[in-house]
Amino acid sequence: MLTKISSFFQNLADDLTENTAKKNSEEVTIELACAVLLCEVMRADGHFDQQEQAKLAVLLVEQFHLDEEEVKQIIDQALIQSEQATDFFRYTSKINKHFSIEQRISIVKQLWKMAYADGELASIEEHVIRKIGDLLQLRHAEYIQTKPRK
Incomplete structure (x- = not known):
């Protein structure tokens, strides 16, 4: 009985180790990391349309100077x-x-540009941007300077 329990926990530990190794082996590029964060803002208000997806592509091209195929692949992954x-x-x-x-x-x-792509800023989008700004280690003054002036 103890052998079966021990074997169960060993198999569980092996599965966890294998899944962690697989997840860590999936390399996140800088482009993909930025695209995922942009997607998080785009999706924050619960809907995203063609206008927002087009803005996402434009922002990635501006930031990383990618071609159309590269942008499409990154957006799909993101x-x-x-x-x-x-x-x-x-x-x-x-x-x-x-x-x-x-x-x-x-x-x-x-x-911020992504958040305003649909013409309005939802409070959840602002919250997500603030959270990301904190994780990117921006000081409050730096975060404030990123906000668009009306």
Whole structure:
């Protein structure tokens, strides 16, 4: 009986280790990390339309100078990962590791552009941007400077 219980827990531990290794092996690129965060803002208010998806593509081209096919692939991956994400840490930590503070400020400015793509700002979009700004280690003054002036 103890052998069966021990075997059960060993198999469970092996499965967890295998799943963790598989998840960590899925490399997140800077482009994908930024795209996922943009998708999170786009999806925050519960709906996204062609206008917002077009804005997402434009923002990725502006930031990373990608061609149309690369943008399409990244958006497809980003939408899938955004739907499955439980937090932003995997993406913001990648950006923090490779981007300067000025580049992170630029990313948050793009998040605001994404939020306004449909012509209005939902409070949940603002909340998501604030949360991402905190995870990107922006000070309050830096976060405030990213907000668009009306």
